[in-house]
Amino acid sequence: MKKFGWMMFGILVFFMAVGVQGQEKEKGKKKLLAIGMSAGWQHDSVSDAMAVLYRLGKETELWDTYIRTDTQLLTKKKLSGNAKNLDYFDAVFFMTTGEIPLDDQQKADLLSFVRDEGKGFLGAHNATDTLYNWPDYGDMIGGYFDFHPWNTFKAPVIVLDRKFPGMDNFPERFEIEDEIYQTKNFQPEKVRVLMTLDTSRVDMKARNVKYEKIPITWVKNYGKGRVFYCGLGHLPAAWERPDFQKMWVQAVKWSMGLIPGDATPNP
Numbered sequence: 090m091k092k093f094g095w096m097m098f099g100i101l102v103f104f105m106a107v108g109v110q111g112q113e114k115e116k117g118k119k120k121l122l123a124i125g126m127s128a129g130w131q132h133d134s135v136s137d138a139m140a141v142l143y144r145l146g147k148e149t150e151l152w153d154t155y156i157r158t159d160t161q162l163l164t165k166k167k168l169s170g171n172a173k174n175l176d177y178f179d180a181v182f183f184m185t186t187g188e189i190p191l192d193d194q195q196k197a198d199l200l201s202f203v204r205d206e207g208k209g210f211l212g213a214h215n216a217t218d219t220l221y222n223w224p225d226y227g228d229m230i231g232g233y234f235d236f237h238p239w240n241t242f243k244a245p246v247i248v249l250d251r252k253f254p255g256m257d258n259f260p261e262r263f264e265i266e267d268e269i270y271q272t273k274n275f276q277p278e279k280v281r282v283l284m285t286l287d288t289s290r291v292d293m294k295a296r297n298v299k300y301e302k303i304p305i306t307w308v309k310n311y312g313k314g315r316v317f318y319c320g321l322g323h324l325p326a327a328w329e330r331p332d333f334q335k336m337w338v339q340a341v342k343w344s345m346g347l348i349p350g351d352a353t354p355n356p
Contacts, residue, residue, distance in 0.1 A: 119152040119179040119345045126158045129187030132215055137328040138184045145338050152179070152341060160191055165198040175202045179345045180209030183216040183230075184322070191220070200225055204312030209344025214322040217272060229311050231280050231318055235273035238297045241323060244269050245287035246305060253283050253308065254350045255339030258332040262287065265330075268323035271300055277356035280307040284319070308343070308352045315344045315352065 123142055125135040139156045146152040155162070155173065162168070165175050175181075175198055191199070203210045210229065218234035220226040227233050243264050251257050269286055284306035293301075306319040317340045321327055328334070343350040 118150070119341075119347070120173075120177055121146060121152045121154045121180050121182060121341060121345075122162055122173075122175075122178045123154050123156050123182040123184075124158075124160065124163070124189075125156065125184050126160070126189055127186040128189050129218065132184070132186065132323065134214070134322055134325045134328060135184050137325040138213055138322060141328045141334060142182060142337065142341070145334060145341075149338060151338075151347065152345070160189055160195065163191060163199055164195050165201075166194070175199070175208075178202075178208070180211060180341065182211040182213070182341075183219065184213045185219045186215045187218070188220060188222055191223075196223060196225070200229065203229065203314035203316065207313035207315075207346070209314060209341075209346070210311070210316045211340060211344050212316075212318040214268075214270075214320055216318060217270060217320070227274050228276075229316060231307055231309055231316065232272035232275035235271040235299060236297045237268045237270050238295045239269060239291060241266065241268045242291075245290040247285050247287045248283065249285060249355070250281065250283050250351075252351070253281070254343050254348055255336035256283055258335040258339075259284075263332075265321060265327060266324060267321050267327055269303060269305060270320045271298075271303060272320075273299075275304065277304075278354050280304075280309040281352050281355050282307045284321075308350065309354070310352045315346070315350075317344050 123139055125139045143154040143156060146154045162173055163175065168174055202208045212230050217230055217232060221233055244267050245264050248256050248259050248261050282304045286303035286305060288303060305321060309316045342348045
């Protein structure tokens with residue numbers, strides 16, 4: 090009887106230890122706020138992006154993704170009930186279009202979240218097609234959408250910096266079926282370009298081509314914070330690519346300060 094009692098006690102202690110370890114693991118996870126919404130053109134791939142980021146966070150056990158189709162949590166104001174605000178998160182991800190609703194205080198809070206608190210901001214594809222009436226946003230993310238002359242096509246891409254986290258998942262040159270944006274108000278002296286369109290292999294005399302260089306993916310330091318943008322992801326199929334998913338794992342980790350990565354501008 091005593092032996093049975095000690096055995097049960099040992100089992101109880103074991104499960105208690107496992108429970109505590111599980112709680113500590115959950116407590117140590119980073120938090121990603123993913124905003125997928127549109128006040129303009131609708132992108133079908135928004136759902137794919139949100140689902141992929143959610144799954145990758147679970148599989149890597151590095152972060153939990155909170156998916157929202159509104160901007161309520163983009164504030165430092167205390168919210169009612171159990172609603173989280175920016176103080177709860179380590180990075181924010183945008184796959185958004187148009188003038189999504191943010192009041193002046195929310196805008197100030199988002200900038201402070203990245204610039205002053207050293208948190209992360211990530212944008213995919215149409216994140217540069219957002220908030221044109223708020224110049225500080227364009228400065229933070231790196232520029233604004235300025236048409237896609239080639240629409241959706243098999244885009245030839247050059248990886249300029251394969252040493253940056255996630256870029257080594259791609260060869261130096263590859264092709265992807267996607268929609269490539271031009272970027273206006275781009276400030277090359279502030280960003281490190283990781284991927285660019287191979288303009289030697291596309292029609293640069295096509296209608297609405299405005300720039301000689303077409304950056305696709307870049308990173309930048311914004312105050313104390315880290316900003317990652319990738320213009321790929323227009324089609325749902327892009328989010329199914331293993332190399333693309335691995336890139337986003339590293340991008341999230343870098344934005345949250347979990348791994349180093351050189352964001353020194355390379356104009």
